[in-house]
Amino acid sequence: MLLNQFLLLAAVLFSVGVYGVIVRRNGVLVLMSVELILNAVNINLIAFSTFWGLGGQVFALFVIAVAAAEVGVGLAIVLLIYRNRRSVDIDQLDELKG
Amino acid sequence: MTSLLAAASSTSFDVPGNVAFAVLAVLMVVAAIRVVTTRNVVHAALWLVVVLGGNAVVYLILQAEFVALTQLLVYIGAIIVLFLFGIMLTRAPLGRSEDLDNNQRWIGAVVGVLLLLVIGYSVTQSWGSDRLDFAAYDLPQVSDVAGTAVEVGGSGNGRTQALANEIFGDYLIPFEVVSVLLTGALIGAIVLARRD
């Protein structure tokens, strides 16, 4: 098998994830898209670890752990937003407007 | 036809493996696209399960069993449940809803395709002809805790053991840092989400 096919799969997942982050309104869905991006990165890490030893796998594990933390905190933030605004619509969070 | 097969087999073209991969890849891509396009929030979470599961299979193909299992446990076991809880707690509409996307769909699509082109082009340029070899996994020997040499060979057990040696050897401090991070995230999530 070629290395490239895994990398391309990861690239597709990554781009789809970016699309989701840009397009989705619901905060929970944005977090899901971020998970797609992280998983794409993990595929890359593990694919490359066939060349350069187990470091890639170790990093993939770290990414999984960090992703778990990120989802925990991210969802807590979404919950807080919901509690304060009765909505998780990211479009409405535009107080940084210039 | 036979010559093609012969040519393929002469370069160790792994037909069943590639077919399996192709099916898996298509499934994952479709699932991923559904995650970001579906109009039902719960469906999005369920499609995400498909992508994450597909990821685990990809890890298995790449002979990373431990990571694959962790993926199943952490992602499908924990994170998806978190997402479902999040959907419930934020009273997201459980059925179809039309306004899940904002008005940037075209921008998002253009950016996504642009990224795909750039990444695809550069990885093809750099890694287009590299074949996977699992030689890097075949570590000659690792030592167990007592220092005696352990035969690992190509067995799956041995790879996981080698991974454990990596984590608790070279990567011990990052590992500890990650555990601190998890604790911090735990506390942070509680602080953020508690009602007071």
Place this chain on the structure above:
Amino acid sequence: MWFFTHVWILPAVMAGSFLLILLFGKRLPFKGAEVGITAVSICLLFALATAFNWATWGADSPKVSTSAPAEQIEAVEVGALAEVPDQCSRVVTELREGEGSASTEAAPPAGAEVPAGEGAAPVTPSGTGETAAPAMGSAAAAGGKGEETVTRPVVRCAPWFESTDALVTWGTQIDGLSVMMIVVVTIISLLVHVFSTDYVHGDRRYTHYFAFLSLFTGSMLFFVLSQSTLQMIVGWELVGVCSFALIGHWWEEKPNSDAALKAFLTNRVGDVGLLVGMIILFFAAGQSFSIMDVTILAQEGEIQHVLLLVASVCLITAVMSKSGQFILHTWLPDAMAGPTPVSALIHAATMVVAGIFMVARLYPVFFEGLSIANSSVNLLAVVGAVTALFGAMLAFVQKDIKKVLAYSTVSQLGFMVTSLGVGAWTAAMFHLFTHAFFKACLFLGAGSLSHACHHSFNMVDDMGGLRKIMPKTFWTYLIATGALAGIFPLSGFWSKDEILAGTGSFPGTEGANGTYHLMLVMLLLAAFCTAAYMTRTIWYAFFGEYRGHGHPHESGPRITVPLIILATLGAIVGFLNLPAAFDFLPAGSLTRFEKFVEPIGLYFPSITHASFNPVLAVLSVAVGLSGIVVAYLYYWKGAFKGLHGLSERNSLAGWGKNVLVNKYYFDWLYTTVIVGFVKGPLARASNWFNQNVIDGVVNGVGRGAVGVGKFVYDDIDQRVVDGAVNGAGATASGSGGVLRHLQTGRIQQYTALFFAAAAILAGVFVLFVG
């Protein structure tokens, strides 16, 4: 020797004190002040012991005849670096290795001076005997001429981190310069601590204040003891952070936090110069941060001149910001928003002195890079002289007594920078030394005044007549003013005279490094202004009638005792460096400061010293005195005449002969002069001069100085300099107005832009670069 190698204890003690106060200060009986004072006292004792040891250590140093063969001088000089471990300086190691092979063949060194002269002690390695410099046995101690005592710096270092080729160390470098600095810093800091216990008594962040005083002192000690340039940068920034915290001590009021920000941001501008300069030096010295390496290589001409020039210009930018030199000086007067003892600390011993110290420490870079020797103009000297003169003029128009002192510091720092620029290194350091005492005294005196006058610093409106009410403050302030004005025999006279002589411009002065005519003229003018504006503050604060409200009172002993100590020091420390020309005095009492502080050796340029010139000395005192006299006539006697002119021309006969009128008189004068300068300079000026000819030259000189000061302040400082700053701000604001429509506040739009930009950038790299 123990003190030299353990001097790292000083910053460590202060850092410990900082942590202790921060963590436990509030629970202690004196809210943390006692920890700070104890720590500084320990440091002061340590510093004094170090200075004492340095004196004896210096007396035992190897001496070499200047007429000896070059190889022999070099052998002695390399030998003097015995206390620089290999680890701390690659260059010294190489020198020693080269020397070791050379000296084996010339084992019995010939041609050394025979021990002679009074006080010639048999040369033995001092103290424990662990320090035997190889060449010392041959170089004999003697007091005769044509001999120089080679300084033996003591360097200690520890590895900090290692990167490919470069080992970065940090540690301490002890020589006369750093010993002098730690003494100054600890003395001033201790007195400021004591003063503060009364001054900020009952403040809401009393503990926090003392914590930062400790950190400030510790950072400065860390800075002046630096062994590597990287460590210097760290100390430099630490000092900046502490000054930010202390200037903004009362941050609840907007001007104070603005002033702190201004100080910090202005310093960031200079810090860019510092970083660039240090990086250039790092590569120029063959990837070494060691100050020894940099200075020796610069001194030996191993670094290209262009590199040294660029590096020194970059470092001058840093000096401009840190030491309040012209163009980047604007933060210094604003920094008066901080508590007064902090101003005293900043202006006398820490922060602003950091820039001067940096130049002094890396002097070979500047000396060679700017070609100071045998020249008549260079950037450093010009910057300094311009600052000295303009700063002094600016001080004329300030109502706020602290701002007068702030501009005075700007001006005096200009003196030091000029002095460094003309090659009079020792004079600059000596002026730093004396200035620290009398300027600290002046600031603390101003603090004492404001303490009495309900925390107002407005000497024009809220002070006056305090001479009788606050005699201790008055007398100490008067002495310090005299020292600042350079009146014989107070300390300022000696140091200022050395600087003036160091310009080498005055006829009959010999031995200077160059001939800087312009600098001499500007410095003399600045000295005149200095004397005049200081007399003005005395007039406003101590004479006339009290114009504030309430009943002022003399401050308590915790305020007056530091004042008395500082005034005493400010009066007498000038005798530490009596000129060599005073040969009727015992030889041991002459040029002591120079002998102890100025390094002689491989890592320092062999600068010469201008001879004492009695004519110049008299002239400088005369200039100072005339400044005082002019101001005296103008303020004490001139009020009546001014009133005449006023009533004639403005027919405001109602302006009476009282203090209030006096005040308005100046307001009117300022306005007229501004208008005269801005609207119709020639017509108004000639009219003004005609009107005032009868009032006498004296009056005219006074007004002219005030006018120029006002002009400089209003037109150059406020309009050109601030205008450039504001213009930059306005440009940013304007373009921001256009670009603000991009700021929709929608995160996902930003995300889209971010990813698109990343994709395009990556694409460009992949296609065209990779």
